[in-house]
Amino acid sequence: MVEDRPQLKKGLVLPGGGARAAYQVGVLRAIAEMIPPGSCSPFPIISGTSAGAINSAVLASNADNYRLAVAQMARVWRNFRAHHVYRTDAWTMLRTSMHWLLTIISGGALLKNPDCLLDSSPLRELLARDVDFDKIATSIEHGSLEALAITASGYGSAKSICFYQAGPGHRPWHRTRREGRAGKIGLDHLMASAAMPVIFSPVRIGGEYFGDGAMRQATPLSAAIHLGADRLLAISVRDEKGESPRDREWDVSPSLGQIAGYMLDTLFMDGLYADLERITRINNLLEHLPEQSAVSGGRLLRRIDCLVMVPSEDIREIALKHAHELPRSVRMLLRGMGAMNRGGRQLISYLLFEGGFTRDLIRLGYRDGKTQEESLRAFINDEPMRSLTAPSILRADLSGEEKSAEAEE
DSSP, rough: OOOOOOOSSSEEEEEEOGGGGGGHHHHOOOOOOOOTTTOOSSEEEEEEEEHHHHHHHHHTTTTTOOHHHHHHHHHHHTTGGGGGOOOOOOOHHHHHHHHHHHHHHHHTSSOOOOSSOOOHHHHHHHHHHHOOTHHHHOOOOHHHSEEEEEEEEEETTEEEEEEEOTTOOOEEEEEEEEEEEOOOOOHHHHHTTTOOOOTOOOOOEEEEEEOTTTTTTTTTTTHHTTTTTTTTEEEEESOOOOOHHHHTTTTOOOOOOHHHHHHHHHHHHHHHHHHHHHHHHHHHHTTTGGGGOOEEEEEEOOOOOOEEEOOOOOOHHHHHGGGGGGHHHHHHHHHHTSSSSGHHHHHHHOOOOOHHHHHHHHHHHHHHHHHHHHHHHHHTTTOOOOOOOOOOHHHHHHHHOOOOOOOOO
């Protein structure tokens, strides 16, 4: 029997980040130790994008037992190998490289134009085996889950589409270049949301091809808010300590690998912080408005408290230490792109689905979760909290506060 829920509805937002999403598992594991064994998920509303969509689906399918869900996720992420996500055998990598080369040389006359660098069919097999999509409906019926949202980008419609599965009372929404569609979440939704552009193939859903949900996701927090969340926990996978002097000293033209890593970083992270800035601005405005004036477009605005978790260490540096774990064929491909060096560590960090790296990220996420235990407990237990709880440097950027010289403890 599901225990009575508190009045505030808590939403969990898991952005994308490729292999970096292992960090989210560590934070979720720390949270698991803050609630009684056998408890249902403390997050009735879960929203995920790209690799975060995969973590979201696992949580939703086991929402009746949060610790079990996190343990299942941790088991998979701890034992990840690159060949569990994309094909890494030498023949496949050679064939893909030759396909691209011949297509470019012939102008597409000899072969069908390729649509990806890597074959993600192993990931499809893994998800089909490890995610019980029928249990999402069971979680909703039992009351341990209210809604699961998975976002993907429509190549044909040029829209950000939030596919959601929810209990009664939730209506689809339509906004500029984004919409929410109700329906049963399945394997194709996860594969589409995680289909990083150029790297993995688009996925057909209905009559349209979809790719990584982060591409047109200007408002990654909006799905959880549309579905009724009053406070949000967002687990980012990029540290926010700012650019190091060593980075600024680079004066050479970036390689293709560096540019690709920069593009992925922009794709996965910038939308989240822009959305947090908007919510912070609205929260600040609501503090100075009478309740009857807080209306926009016929809808009553409400305060949304946000807790943001970010890595306390530079994940790029951790990736650089584990780059040698990648299969030789993948290292050769990345070397050809100029990515198998310090400058390419950003791209490497998104593709490094290897146990050594993912275990380090899980440990980092767990440590950060324990460090922020007081804030996380306040969030879970509906205790008073700031409208924005985040590291000081990030909070200053988002809210306009004067930056503190010291990192927030």
